[in-house]
Amino acid sequence: MWSCMVYNETDDNVDLRLCQDFGLILSVFSLVYLIVCFPVGLCYNALLVVVNLSNKVTMTMPDVYFVNIAIAGLVLNLVAPVELLGPSFTRWPMWEYNNEIYITLLILFNISSLVIMYSTTLLSLDYYIERALPRTYMSSVYNTKHVCGFIWGGAVLTSFSSLLFYVCNHVSTKIIECSKMQNKEAADAIMMFIGYVVPAVAVLYAFVLILRIRKESTPLDQDSGRLDPSIHRLLLASVCMQFLLWTPYYMTLLVHTVGGAPGSYSNRQHLTTYFFLRCLSVLLAFCSSFAIPLMYRQMNKNFSHKLQRLLKRLHCGDQSCPHERSTVQQVVT
Structure with a gap:
Protein backbone atom coordinates (compact mmCIF):
# COMPACT_ATOMS: atom_id res chain seq x y z
CA MET A 1 0.00 0.00 0.00
CA TRP A 2 2.29 2.68 -1.42
CA SER A 3 4.59 3.91 1.41
CA CYS A 4 2.55 2.43 4.28
CA MET A 5 4.68 -0.71 4.17
CA VAL A 6 7.14 1.00 6.55
CA TYR A 7 4.53 0.79 9.33
CA ASN A 8 3.54 -2.29 11.33
CA GLU A 9 0.92 -3.13 13.91
CA THR A 10 3.04 -1.89 16.83
CA ASP A 11 3.32 1.64 15.44
CA ASP A 12 1.13 4.54 16.38
CA ASN A 13 -2.30 4.10 14.83
CA VAL A 14 -2.50 7.84 14.11
CA ASP A 15 0.54 7.72 11.83
CA LEU A 16 -0.74 4.59 10.11
CA ARG A 17 -4.15 6.16 9.48
CA LEU A 18 -2.48 9.29 8.13
CA CYS A 19 -0.47 7.19 5.72
CA GLN A 20 -3.54 5.29 4.58
CA ASP A 21 -5.48 8.53 4.15
CA PHE A 22 -2.71 9.95 2.00
CA GLY A 23 -2.78 6.80 -0.13
CA LEU A 24 -6.54 6.99 -0.49
CA ILE A 25 -6.41 10.68 -1.49
CA LEU A 26 -3.77 9.98 -4.14
CA SER A 27 -5.77 7.04 -5.45
CA VAL A 28 -8.93 9.15 -5.80
CA PHE A 29 -7.10 12.03 -7.49
CA SER A 30 -5.31 9.62 -9.82
CA LEU A 31 -8.54 7.92 -10.87
CA VAL A 32 -10.23 11.29 -11.46
CA TYR A 33 -7.31 12.34 -13.66
CA LEU A 34 -7.32 9.08 -15.60
CA ILE A 35 -11.09 9.10 -16.12
CA VAL A 36 -11.61 12.82 -16.88
CA CYS A 37 -8.38 14.72 -17.52
CA PHE A 38 -6.45 12.03 -19.40
CA PRO A 39 -8.90 11.45 -22.30
CA VAL A 40 -9.75 15.16 -22.61
CA GLY A 41 -6.11 16.19 -22.59
CA LEU A 42 -5.16 13.47 -25.05
CA CYS A 43 -7.96 14.52 -27.42
CA TYR A 44 -7.27 18.25 -27.28
CA ASN A 45 -3.49 17.89 -27.55
CA ALA A 46 -3.86 15.72 -30.63
CA LEU A 47 -6.47 18.12 -32.05
CA LEU A 48 -4.21 21.12 -31.45
CA VAL A 49 -1.33 19.46 -33.29
CA VAL A 50 -3.40 18.17 -36.22
CA VAL A 51 -5.38 21.39 -36.77
CA ASN A 52 -2.31 23.64 -36.74
CA LEU A 53 -0.11 21.39 -38.87
CA SER A 54 -2.91 21.03 -41.44
CA ASN A 55 -3.15 24.84 -41.67
CA LYS A 56 0.53 25.75 -41.81
CA VAL A 57 -0.15 28.82 -43.94
CA THR A 58 -2.14 30.51 -41.19
CA MET A 59 0.12 29.48 -38.30
CA THR A 60 1.82 32.18 -36.26
CA MET A 61 4.84 31.81 -34.03
CA PRO A 62 2.71 31.39 -30.87
CA ASP A 63 1.00 28.47 -32.61
CA VAL A 64 4.42 26.87 -33.14
CA TYR A 65 5.18 27.04 -29.43
CA PHE A 66 1.76 25.67 -28.51
CA VAL A 67 2.23 22.79 -30.98
CA ASN A 68 5.52 21.90 -29.23
CA ILE A 69 3.78 22.11 -25.85
CA ALA A 70 0.98 19.88 -27.16
CA ILE A 71 3.45 17.27 -28.45
CA ALA A 72 5.17 17.27 -25.05
CA GLY A 73 1.70 16.97 -23.51
CA LEU A 74 1.04 13.87 -25.61
CA VAL A 75 4.25 12.34 -24.26
CA LEU A 76 3.09 13.13 -20.73
CA ASN A 77 -0.24 11.51 -21.56
CA LEU A 78 1.63 8.32 -22.45
CA VAL A 79 3.64 8.42 -19.21
CA ALA A 80 0.72 9.31 -16.93
CA PRO A 81 -1.21 5.98 -16.93
CA VAL A 82 1.91 3.94 -16.16
CA GLU A 83 2.96 6.34 -13.42
CA LEU A 84 -0.45 6.92 -11.83
CA LEU A 85 -1.33 3.22 -11.75
CA GLY A 86 2.02 2.33 -10.23
CA PRO A 87 2.70 1.59 -6.56
CA SER A 88 3.61 5.18 -5.69
CA PHE A 89 0.07 6.45 -6.30
CA THR A 90 -2.35 3.57 -5.72
CA ARG A 91 -3.13 1.61 -2.57
CA TRP A 92 -3.52 -1.47 -4.79
CA PRO A 93 -0.41 -1.48 -7.05
CA MET A 94 -1.38 -2.88 -10.45
CA TRP A 95 2.22 -3.63 -11.28
CA GLU A 96 5.71 -3.16 -9.88
CA TYR A 97 7.71 -1.47 -12.60
CA ASN A 98 11.39 -2.41 -12.70
CA ASN A 99 14.37 -0.11 -13.09
CA GLU A 100 14.34 -0.05 -16.91
CA ILE A 101 10.72 1.07 -17.05
CA TYR A 102 11.34 3.65 -14.33
CA ILE A 103 14.33 5.13 -16.16
CA THR A 104 12.41 5.24 -19.47
CA LEU A 105 9.47 7.03 -17.85
CA LEU A 106 11.84 9.43 -16.11
CA ILE A 107 13.63 10.27 -19.37
CA LEU A 108 10.34 10.95 -21.19
CA PHE A 109 8.98 12.97 -18.27
CA ASN A 110 12.10 15.13 -17.92
CA ILE A 111 12.42 15.82 -21.64
CA SER A 112 8.73 16.74 -21.86
CA SER A 113 9.01 19.04 -18.84
CA LEU A 114 12.02 20.80 -20.37
CA VAL A 115 10.24 21.22 -23.72
CA ILE A 116 7.22 22.72 -21.96
CA MET A 117 9.29 25.11 -19.83
CA TYR A 118 11.54 26.17 -22.72
CA SER A 119 8.55 26.74 -25.01
CA THR A 120 6.88 28.79 -22.30
CA THR A 121 10.03 30.84 -21.78
CA LEU A 122 10.52 31.55 -25.48
CA LEU A 123 6.84 32.35 -25.76
CA SER A 124 7.14 35.07 -23.12
CA LEU A 125 10.32 36.51 -24.65
CA ASP A 126 8.83 36.56 -28.15
CA TYR A 127 5.70 38.14 -26.73
CA TYR A 128 7.86 41.03 -25.51
CA ILE A 129 9.51 41.32 -28.94
CA GLU A 130 6.12 41.41 -30.63
CA ARG A 131 4.90 44.06 -28.21
CA ALA A 132 7.99 46.20 -28.78
CA LEU A 133 8.40 45.64 -32.53
CA PRO A 134 5.23 44.65 -34.40
CA ARG A 135 5.49 42.86 -37.75
CA THR A 136 8.54 40.96 -36.56
CA TYR A 137 9.35 37.26 -36.94
CA MET A 138 6.83 36.32 -34.27
CA SER A 139 4.06 36.98 -36.81
CA SER A 140 5.50 34.44 -39.24
CA VAL A 141 6.78 30.89 -39.12
CA TYR A 142 9.65 30.94 -41.57
CA ASN A 143 11.98 29.65 -38.84
CA THR A 144 9.63 26.98 -37.51
CA LYS A 145 12.06 24.11 -38.10
CA HIS A 146 14.85 25.95 -36.31
CA VAL A 147 12.63 26.74 -33.34
CA CYS A 148 11.37 23.15 -33.00
CA GLY A 149 14.86 21.75 -33.41
CA PHE A 150 16.24 24.13 -30.79
CA ILE A 151 13.51 23.31 -28.27
CA TRP A 152 13.62 19.52 -28.56
CA GLY A 153 17.35 19.24 -29.20
CA GLY A 154 18.09 21.61 -26.34
CA ALA A 155 15.81 19.66 -24.01
CA VAL A 156 17.57 16.38 -24.83
CA LEU A 157 21.07 17.83 -24.54
CA THR A 158 20.51 19.80 -21.34
CA SER A 159 18.83 16.85 -19.63
CA PHE A 160 21.63 14.42 -20.57
CA SER A 161 23.83 15.20 -17.57
CA SER A 162 21.03 14.77 -15.05
CA LEU A 163 19.74 11.65 -16.80
CA LEU A 164 23.23 10.16 -16.58
CA PHE A 165 23.06 10.48 -12.80
CA TYR A 166 19.62 8.86 -12.74
CA VAL A 167 20.77 5.95 -14.92
CA CYS A 168 23.91 5.35 -12.89
CA ASN A 169 21.84 5.43 -9.72
CA HIS A 170 19.90 2.35 -10.92
CA VAL A 171 22.50 0.22 -12.71
CA SER A 172 24.89 -2.28 -11.25
CA THR A 173 27.74 -0.95 -9.12
CA LYS A 174 30.12 -3.15 -11.10
CA ILE A 175 30.48 -0.31 -13.60
CA ILE A 176 33.28 1.76 -12.11
CA GLU A 177 32.31 4.99 -13.87
CA CYS A 178 28.74 4.77 -12.61
CA SER A 179 29.69 3.72 -9.10
CA LYS A 180 31.15 7.20 -8.65
CA MET A 181 27.99 8.93 -9.92
CA GLN A 182 25.25 7.33 -7.79
CA ASN A 183 23.96 10.64 -6.55
CA LYS A 184 20.30 11.35 -7.21
CA GLU A 185 20.52 14.67 -5.35
CA ALA A 186 22.95 15.95 -8.00
CA ALA A 187 20.54 14.89 -10.75
CA ASP A 188 17.65 16.69 -9.07
CA ALA A 189 19.80 19.79 -8.59
CA ILE A 190 20.69 19.85 -12.29
CA MET A 191 17.03 19.44 -13.29
CA PRO A 219 1.86 55.02 -31.73
CA LEU A 220 2.89 51.44 -32.46
CA ASP A 221 0.09 50.28 -30.16
CA GLN A 222 -2.37 51.06 -32.95
CA ASP A 223 -0.44 49.06 -35.55
CA SER A 224 -2.70 46.63 -37.39
CA GLY A 225 0.15 44.17 -37.66
CA ARG A 226 -0.03 43.32 -33.98
CA LEU A 227 -1.47 40.07 -32.74
CA ASP A 228 -5.07 39.98 -31.61
CA PRO A 229 -5.49 41.06 -27.95
CA SER A 230 -7.01 37.67 -27.15
CA ILE A 231 -3.68 36.09 -28.13
CA HIS A 232 -1.93 38.38 -25.66
CA ARG A 233 -4.21 37.20 -22.87
CA LEU A 234 -3.67 33.59 -23.95
CA LEU A 235 0.11 33.98 -23.82
CA LEU A 236 0.12 35.53 -20.35
CA ALA A 237 -2.41 33.04 -18.98
CA SER A 238 -0.48 30.08 -20.41
CA VAL A 239 2.84 31.21 -18.96
CA CYS A 240 1.30 31.74 -15.51
CA MET A 241 -0.55 28.40 -15.65
CA GLN A 242 2.58 26.46 -16.60
CA PHE A 243 4.60 27.85 -13.71
CA LEU A 244 1.69 27.38 -11.32
CA LEU A 245 1.41 23.67 -12.16
CA TRP A 246 5.13 22.89 -12.42
CA THR A 247 6.44 24.88 -9.44
CA PRO A 248 5.38 22.28 -6.78
CA TYR A 249 7.27 19.52 -8.64
CA TYR A 250 10.49 21.51 -8.83
CA MET A 251 10.10 22.56 -5.21
CA THR A 252 10.13 18.89 -4.21
CA LEU A 253 13.34 18.49 -6.23
CA LEU A 254 14.78 21.41 -4.27
CA VAL A 255 13.78 19.81 -0.96
CA HIS A 256 15.36 16.53 -2.06
CA THR A 257 18.53 18.35 -3.09
CA VAL A 258 18.86 20.33 0.13
CA GLY A 259 17.53 17.75 2.60
CA GLY A 260 19.16 14.68 1.09
CA ALA A 261 17.60 11.30 0.34
CA PRO A 262 14.12 10.74 1.84
CA GLY A 263 15.28 7.52 3.42
CA SER A 264 17.57 9.50 5.71
CA TYR A 265 14.61 11.12 7.48
CA SER A 266 14.35 9.94 11.07
CA ASN A 267 10.66 10.76 11.38
CA ARG A 268 8.55 8.37 9.30
CA GLN A 269 5.64 10.79 9.41
CA HIS A 270 7.78 13.41 7.65
CA LEU A 271 8.85 10.75 5.16
CA THR A 272 5.23 9.87 4.41
CA THR A 273 4.30 13.55 4.04
CA TYR A 274 7.21 14.10 1.66
CA PHE A 275 6.20 11.19 -0.56
CA PHE A 276 2.60 12.40 -0.58
CA LEU A 277 3.59 15.92 -1.62
CA ARG A 278 5.99 14.52 -4.22
CA CYS A 279 3.28 12.37 -5.80
CA LEU A 280 0.78 15.24 -5.64
CA SER A 281 3.25 17.56 -7.39
CA VAL A 282 3.78 15.01 -10.17
CA LEU A 283 0.01 14.79 -10.58
CA LEU A 284 -0.20 18.59 -10.91
CA ALA A 285 2.56 18.46 -13.53
CA PHE A 286 0.53 15.94 -15.51
CA CYS A 287 -2.44 18.33 -15.31
CA SER A 288 -0.51 20.85 -17.42
CA SER A 289 -1.11 18.58 -20.44
CA PHE A 290 -4.83 18.96 -19.72
CA ALA A 291 -5.11 22.66 -18.84
CA ILE A 292 -3.05 24.30 -21.59
CA PRO A 293 -4.86 22.83 -24.65
CA LEU A 294 -8.20 23.74 -23.07
CA MET A 295 -7.01 27.32 -22.55
CA TYR A 296 -5.77 27.43 -26.13
CA ARG A 297 -9.11 26.14 -27.40
CA GLN A 298 -11.14 28.67 -25.42
CA MET A 299 -8.98 31.79 -25.82
CA ASN A 300 -7.72 31.45 -29.40
CA LYS A 301 -10.45 32.73 -31.72
CA ASN A 302 -8.69 31.43 -34.84
CA PHE A 303 -8.66 27.82 -33.64
CA SER A 304 -12.37 27.25 -34.30
CA HIS A 305 -12.00 28.62 -37.85
CA LYS A 306 -9.01 26.36 -38.51
CA LEU A 307 -10.96 23.39 -37.18
CA GLN A 308 -13.92 24.19 -39.44
CA ARG A 309 -11.64 24.44 -42.48
CA LEU A 310 -10.09 21.08 -41.60
CA LEU A 311 -13.51 19.43 -41.27
CA LYS A 312 -14.67 20.92 -44.59
CA ARG A 313 -11.47 19.70 -46.23
CA LEU A 314 -12.04 16.19 -44.91
CA HIS A 315 -15.64 16.36 -46.10
CA CYS A 316 -14.63 17.41 -49.62
CA GLY A 317 -12.03 14.65 -49.88
CA ASP A 318 -9.80 14.79 -52.96
CA GLN A 319 -11.88 17.53 -54.61
CA SER A 320 -10.79 21.09 -53.94
CA CYS A 321 -13.32 22.99 -51.86
CA PRO A 322 -14.44 26.50 -52.82
CA HIS A 323 -13.27 27.98 -49.53
CA GLU A 324 -9.82 26.44 -50.06
CA ARG A 325 -9.49 28.09 -53.48
CA SER A 326 -10.45 31.48 -52.06
CA THR A 327 -7.96 31.06 -49.21
CA VAL A 328 -5.15 30.21 -51.61
CA GLN A 329 -5.99 33.23 -53.75
CA GLN A 330 -5.87 35.49 -50.70
CA VAL A 331 -2.49 34.09 -49.67
CA VAL A 332 -1.09 34.56 -53.19
CA THR A 333 -2.28 38.17 -53.35
Whole structure:
Protein backbone atom coordinates (compact mmCIF):
# COMPACT_ATOMS: atom_id res chain seq x y z
CA MET A 1 0.00 0.00 0.00
CA TRP A 2 2.29 2.68 -1.42
CA SER A 3 4.59 3.91 1.41
CA CYS A 4 2.55 2.43 4.28
CA MET A 5 4.68 -0.71 4.17
CA VAL A 6 7.14 1.00 6.55
CA TYR A 7 4.53 0.79 9.33
CA ASN A 8 3.54 -2.29 11.33
CA GLU A 9 0.92 -3.13 13.91
CA THR A 10 3.04 -1.89 16.83
CA ASP A 11 3.32 1.64 15.44
CA ASP A 12 1.13 4.54 16.38
CA ASN A 13 -2.30 4.10 14.83
CA VAL A 14 -2.50 7.84 14.11
CA ASP A 15 0.54 7.72 11.83
CA LEU A 16 -0.74 4.59 10.11
CA ARG A 17 -4.15 6.16 9.48
CA LEU A 18 -2.48 9.29 8.13
CA CYS A 19 -0.47 7.19 5.72
CA GLN A 20 -3.54 5.29 4.58
CA ASP A 21 -5.48 8.53 4.15
CA PHE A 22 -2.71 9.95 2.00
CA GLY A 23 -2.78 6.80 -0.13
CA LEU A 24 -6.54 6.99 -0.49
CA ILE A 25 -6.41 10.68 -1.49
CA LEU A 26 -3.77 9.98 -4.14
CA SER A 27 -5.77 7.04 -5.45
CA VAL A 28 -8.93 9.15 -5.80
CA PHE A 29 -7.10 12.03 -7.49
CA SER A 30 -5.31 9.62 -9.82
CA LEU A 31 -8.54 7.92 -10.87
CA VAL A 32 -10.23 11.29 -11.46
CA TYR A 33 -7.31 12.34 -13.66
CA LEU A 34 -7.32 9.08 -15.60
CA ILE A 35 -11.09 9.10 -16.12
CA VAL A 36 -11.61 12.82 -16.88
CA CYS A 37 -8.38 14.72 -17.52
CA PHE A 38 -6.45 12.03 -19.40
CA PRO A 39 -8.90 11.45 -22.30
CA VAL A 40 -9.75 15.16 -22.61
CA GLY A 41 -6.11 16.19 -22.59
CA LEU A 42 -5.16 13.47 -25.05
CA CYS A 43 -7.96 14.52 -27.42
CA TYR A 44 -7.27 18.25 -27.28
CA ASN A 45 -3.49 17.89 -27.55
CA ALA A 46 -3.86 15.72 -30.63
CA LEU A 47 -6.47 18.12 -32.05
CA LEU A 48 -4.21 21.12 -31.45
CA VAL A 49 -1.33 19.46 -33.29
CA VAL A 50 -3.40 18.17 -36.22
CA VAL A 51 -5.38 21.39 -36.77
CA ASN A 52 -2.31 23.64 -36.74
CA LEU A 53 -0.11 21.39 -38.87
CA SER A 54 -2.91 21.03 -41.44
CA ASN A 55 -3.15 24.84 -41.67
CA LYS A 56 0.53 25.75 -41.81
CA VAL A 57 -0.15 28.82 -43.94
CA THR A 58 -2.14 30.51 -41.19
CA MET A 59 0.12 29.48 -38.30
CA THR A 60 1.82 32.18 -36.26
CA MET A 61 4.84 31.81 -34.03
CA PRO A 62 2.71 31.39 -30.87
CA ASP A 63 1.00 28.47 -32.61
CA VAL A 64 4.42 26.87 -33.14
CA TYR A 65 5.18 27.04 -29.43
CA PHE A 66 1.76 25.67 -28.51
CA VAL A 67 2.23 22.79 -30.98
CA ASN A 68 5.52 21.90 -29.23
CA ILE A 69 3.78 22.11 -25.85
CA ALA A 70 0.98 19.88 -27.16
CA ILE A 71 3.45 17.27 -28.45
CA ALA A 72 5.17 17.27 -25.05
CA GLY A 73 1.70 16.97 -23.51
CA LEU A 74 1.04 13.87 -25.61
CA VAL A 75 4.25 12.34 -24.26
CA LEU A 76 3.09 13.13 -20.73
CA ASN A 77 -0.24 11.51 -21.56
CA LEU A 78 1.63 8.32 -22.45
CA VAL A 79 3.64 8.42 -19.21
CA ALA A 80 0.72 9.31 -16.93
CA PRO A 81 -1.21 5.98 -16.93
CA VAL A 82 1.91 3.94 -16.16
CA GLU A 83 2.96 6.34 -13.42
CA LEU A 84 -0.45 6.92 -11.83
CA LEU A 85 -1.33 3.22 -11.75
CA GLY A 86 2.02 2.33 -10.23
CA PRO A 87 2.70 1.59 -6.56
CA SER A 88 3.61 5.18 -5.69
CA PHE A 89 0.07 6.45 -6.30
CA THR A 90 -2.35 3.57 -5.72
CA ARG A 91 -3.13 1.61 -2.57
CA TRP A 92 -3.52 -1.47 -4.79
CA PRO A 93 -0.41 -1.48 -7.05
CA MET A 94 -1.38 -2.88 -10.45
CA TRP A 95 2.22 -3.63 -11.28
CA GLU A 96 5.71 -3.16 -9.88
CA TYR A 97 7.71 -1.47 -12.60
CA ASN A 98 11.39 -2.41 -12.70
CA ASN A 99 14.37 -0.11 -13.09
CA GLU A 100 14.34 -0.05 -16.91
CA ILE A 101 10.72 1.07 -17.05
CA TYR A 102 11.34 3.65 -14.33
CA ILE A 103 14.33 5.13 -16.16
CA THR A 104 12.41 5.24 -19.47
CA LEU A 105 9.47 7.03 -17.85
CA LEU A 106 11.84 9.43 -16.11
CA ILE A 107 13.63 10.27 -19.37
CA LEU A 108 10.34 10.95 -21.19
CA PHE A 109 8.98 12.97 -18.27
CA ASN A 110 12.10 15.13 -17.92
CA ILE A 111 12.42 15.82 -21.64
CA SER A 112 8.73 16.74 -21.86
CA SER A 113 9.01 19.04 -18.84
CA LEU A 114 12.02 20.80 -20.37
CA VAL A 115 10.24 21.22 -23.72
CA ILE A 116 7.22 22.72 -21.96
CA MET A 117 9.29 25.11 -19.83
CA TYR A 118 11.54 26.17 -22.72
CA SER A 119 8.55 26.74 -25.01
CA THR A 120 6.88 28.79 -22.30
CA THR A 121 10.03 30.84 -21.78
CA LEU A 122 10.52 31.55 -25.48
CA LEU A 123 6.84 32.35 -25.76
CA SER A 124 7.14 35.07 -23.12
CA LEU A 125 10.32 36.51 -24.65
CA ASP A 126 8.83 36.56 -28.15
CA TYR A 127 5.70 38.14 -26.73
CA TYR A 128 7.86 41.03 -25.51
CA ILE A 129 9.51 41.32 -28.94
CA GLU A 130 6.12 41.41 -30.63
CA ARG A 131 4.90 44.06 -28.21
CA ALA A 132 7.99 46.20 -28.78
CA LEU A 133 8.40 45.64 -32.53
CA PRO A 134 5.23 44.65 -34.40
CA ARG A 135 5.49 42.86 -37.75
CA THR A 136 8.54 40.96 -36.56
CA TYR A 137 9.35 37.26 -36.94
CA MET A 138 6.83 36.32 -34.27
CA SER A 139 4.06 36.98 -36.81
CA SER A 140 5.50 34.44 -39.24
CA VAL A 141 6.78 30.89 -39.12
CA TYR A 142 9.65 30.94 -41.57
CA ASN A 143 11.98 29.65 -38.84
CA THR A 144 9.63 26.98 -37.51
CA LYS A 145 12.06 24.11 -38.10
CA HIS A 146 14.85 25.95 -36.31
CA VAL A 147 12.63 26.74 -33.34
CA CYS A 148 11.37 23.15 -33.00
CA GLY A 149 14.86 21.75 -33.41
CA PHE A 150 16.24 24.13 -30.79
CA ILE A 151 13.51 23.31 -28.27
CA TRP A 152 13.62 19.52 -28.56
CA GLY A 153 17.35 19.24 -29.20
CA GLY A 154 18.09 21.61 -26.34
CA ALA A 155 15.81 19.66 -24.01
CA VAL A 156 17.57 16.38 -24.83
CA LEU A 157 21.07 17.83 -24.54
CA THR A 158 20.51 19.80 -21.34
CA SER A 159 18.83 16.85 -19.63
CA PHE A 160 21.63 14.42 -20.57
CA SER A 161 23.83 15.20 -17.57
CA SER A 162 21.03 14.77 -15.05
CA LEU A 163 19.74 11.65 -16.80
CA LEU A 164 23.23 10.16 -16.58
CA PHE A 165 23.06 10.48 -12.80
CA TYR A 166 19.62 8.86 -12.74
CA VAL A 167 20.77 5.95 -14.92
CA CYS A 168 23.91 5.35 -12.89
CA ASN A 169 21.84 5.43 -9.72
CA HIS A 170 19.90 2.35 -10.92
CA VAL A 171 22.50 0.22 -12.71
CA SER A 172 24.89 -2.28 -11.25
CA THR A 173 27.74 -0.95 -9.12
CA LYS A 174 30.12 -3.15 -11.10
CA ILE A 175 30.48 -0.31 -13.60
CA ILE A 176 33.28 1.76 -12.11
CA GLU A 177 32.31 4.99 -13.87
CA CYS A 178 28.74 4.77 -12.61
CA SER A 179 29.69 3.72 -9.10
CA LYS A 180 31.15 7.20 -8.65
CA MET A 181 27.99 8.93 -9.92
CA GLN A 182 25.25 7.33 -7.79
CA ASN A 183 23.96 10.64 -6.55
CA LYS A 184 20.30 11.35 -7.21
CA GLU A 185 20.52 14.67 -5.35
CA ALA A 186 22.95 15.95 -8.00
CA ALA A 187 20.54 14.89 -10.75
CA ASP A 188 17.65 16.69 -9.07
CA ALA A 189 19.80 19.79 -8.59
CA ILE A 190 20.69 19.85 -12.29
CA MET A 191 17.03 19.44 -13.29
CA MET A 192 16.03 22.15 -10.83
CA PHE A 193 18.54 24.58 -12.34
CA ILE A 194 18.08 23.92 -16.05
CA GLY A 195 14.37 23.13 -15.90
CA TYR A 196 13.08 25.80 -13.54
CA VAL A 197 15.57 28.43 -12.34
CA VAL A 198 16.79 29.47 -15.80
CA PRO A 199 13.29 29.58 -17.38
CA ALA A 200 11.87 31.41 -14.34
CA VAL A 201 14.55 34.12 -14.51
CA ALA A 202 13.98 34.56 -18.25
CA VAL A 203 10.19 34.78 -17.84
CA LEU A 204 10.47 37.31 -15.00
CA TYR A 205 12.82 39.39 -17.14
CA ALA A 206 10.36 39.26 -20.04
CA PHE A 207 7.47 40.28 -17.78
CA VAL A 208 9.45 43.27 -16.47
CA LEU A 209 10.11 44.40 -20.04
CA ILE A 210 6.47 43.89 -21.01
CA LEU A 211 5.24 45.97 -18.06
CA ARG A 212 7.71 48.70 -18.98
CA ILE A 213 6.36 48.79 -22.54
CA ARG A 214 2.78 48.97 -21.32
CA LYS A 215 3.61 52.02 -19.19
CA GLU A 216 5.10 53.77 -22.22
CA SER A 217 2.29 53.97 -24.76
CA THR A 218 3.50 54.59 -28.31
CA PRO A 219 1.86 55.02 -31.73
CA LEU A 220 2.89 51.44 -32.46
CA ASP A 221 0.09 50.28 -30.16
CA GLN A 222 -2.37 51.06 -32.95
CA ASP A 223 -0.44 49.06 -35.55
CA SER A 224 -2.70 46.63 -37.39
CA GLY A 225 0.15 44.17 -37.66
CA ARG A 226 -0.03 43.32 -33.98
CA LEU A 227 -1.47 40.07 -32.74
CA ASP A 228 -5.07 39.98 -31.61
CA PRO A 229 -5.49 41.06 -27.95
CA SER A 230 -7.01 37.67 -27.15
CA ILE A 231 -3.68 36.09 -28.13
CA HIS A 232 -1.93 38.38 -25.66
CA ARG A 233 -4.21 37.20 -22.87
CA LEU A 234 -3.67 33.59 -23.95
CA LEU A 235 0.11 33.98 -23.82
CA LEU A 236 0.12 35.53 -20.35
CA ALA A 237 -2.41 33.04 -18.98
CA SER A 238 -0.48 30.08 -20.41
CA VAL A 239 2.84 31.21 -18.96
CA CYS A 240 1.30 31.74 -15.51
CA MET A 241 -0.55 28.40 -15.65
CA GLN A 242 2.58 26.46 -16.60
CA PHE A 243 4.60 27.85 -13.71
CA LEU A 244 1.69 27.38 -11.32
CA LEU A 245 1.41 23.67 -12.16
CA TRP A 246 5.13 22.89 -12.42
CA THR A 247 6.44 24.88 -9.44
CA PRO A 248 5.38 22.28 -6.78
CA TYR A 249 7.27 19.52 -8.64
CA TYR A 250 10.49 21.51 -8.83
CA MET A 251 10.10 22.56 -5.21
CA THR A 252 10.13 18.89 -4.21
CA LEU A 253 13.34 18.49 -6.23
CA LEU A 254 14.78 21.41 -4.27
CA VAL A 255 13.78 19.81 -0.96
CA HIS A 256 15.36 16.53 -2.06
CA THR A 257 18.53 18.35 -3.09
CA VAL A 258 18.86 20.33 0.13
CA GLY A 259 17.53 17.75 2.60
CA GLY A 260 19.16 14.68 1.09
CA ALA A 261 17.60 11.30 0.34
CA PRO A 262 14.12 10.74 1.84
CA GLY A 263 15.28 7.52 3.42
CA SER A 264 17.57 9.50 5.71
CA TYR A 265 14.61 11.12 7.48
CA SER A 266 14.35 9.94 11.07
CA ASN A 267 10.66 10.76 11.38
CA ARG A 268 8.55 8.37 9.30
CA GLN A 269 5.64 10.79 9.41
CA HIS A 270 7.78 13.41 7.65
CA LEU A 271 8.85 10.75 5.16
CA THR A 272 5.23 9.87 4.41
CA THR A 273 4.30 13.55 4.04
CA TYR A 274 7.21 14.10 1.66
CA PHE A 275 6.20 11.19 -0.56
CA PHE A 276 2.60 12.40 -0.58
CA LEU A 277 3.59 15.92 -1.62
CA ARG A 278 5.99 14.52 -4.22
CA CYS A 279 3.28 12.37 -5.80
CA LEU A 280 0.78 15.24 -5.64
CA SER A 281 3.25 17.56 -7.39
CA VAL A 282 3.78 15.01 -10.17
CA LEU A 283 0.01 14.79 -10.58
CA LEU A 284 -0.20 18.59 -10.91
CA ALA A 285 2.56 18.46 -13.53
CA PHE A 286 0.53 15.94 -15.51
CA CYS A 287 -2.44 18.33 -15.31
CA SER A 288 -0.51 20.85 -17.42
CA SER A 289 -1.11 18.58 -20.44
CA PHE A 290 -4.83 18.96 -19.72
CA ALA A 291 -5.11 22.66 -18.84
CA ILE A 292 -3.05 24.30 -21.59
CA PRO A 293 -4.86 22.83 -24.65
CA LEU A 294 -8.20 23.74 -23.07
CA MET A 295 -7.01 27.32 -22.55
CA TYR A 296 -5.77 27.43 -26.13
CA ARG A 297 -9.11 26.14 -27.40
CA GLN A 298 -11.14 28.67 -25.42
CA MET A 299 -8.98 31.79 -25.82
CA ASN A 300 -7.72 31.45 -29.40
CA LYS A 301 -10.45 32.73 -31.72
CA ASN A 302 -8.69 31.43 -34.84
CA PHE A 303 -8.66 27.82 -33.64
CA SER A 304 -12.37 27.25 -34.30
CA HIS A 305 -12.00 28.62 -37.85
CA LYS A 306 -9.01 26.36 -38.51
CA LEU A 307 -10.96 23.39 -37.18
CA GLN A 308 -13.92 24.19 -39.44
CA ARG A 309 -11.64 24.44 -42.48
CA LEU A 310 -10.09 21.08 -41.60
CA LEU A 311 -13.51 19.43 -41.27
CA LYS A 312 -14.67 20.92 -44.59
CA ARG A 313 -11.47 19.70 -46.23
CA LEU A 314 -12.04 16.19 -44.91
CA HIS A 315 -15.64 16.36 -46.10
CA CYS A 316 -14.63 17.41 -49.62
CA GLY A 317 -12.03 14.65 -49.88
CA ASP A 318 -9.80 14.79 -52.96
CA GLN A 319 -11.88 17.53 -54.61
CA SER A 320 -10.79 21.09 -53.94
CA CYS A 321 -13.32 22.99 -51.86
CA PRO A 322 -14.44 26.50 -52.82
CA HIS A 323 -13.27 27.98 -49.53
CA GLU A 324 -9.82 26.44 -50.06
CA ARG A 325 -9.49 28.09 -53.48
CA SER A 326 -10.45 31.48 -52.06
CA THR A 327 -7.96 31.06 -49.21
CA VAL A 328 -5.15 30.21 -51.61
CA GLN A 329 -5.99 33.23 -53.75
CA GLN A 330 -5.87 35.49 -50.70
CA VAL A 331 -2.49 34.09 -49.67
CA VAL A 332 -1.09 34.56 -53.19
CA THR A 333 -2.28 38.17 -53.35
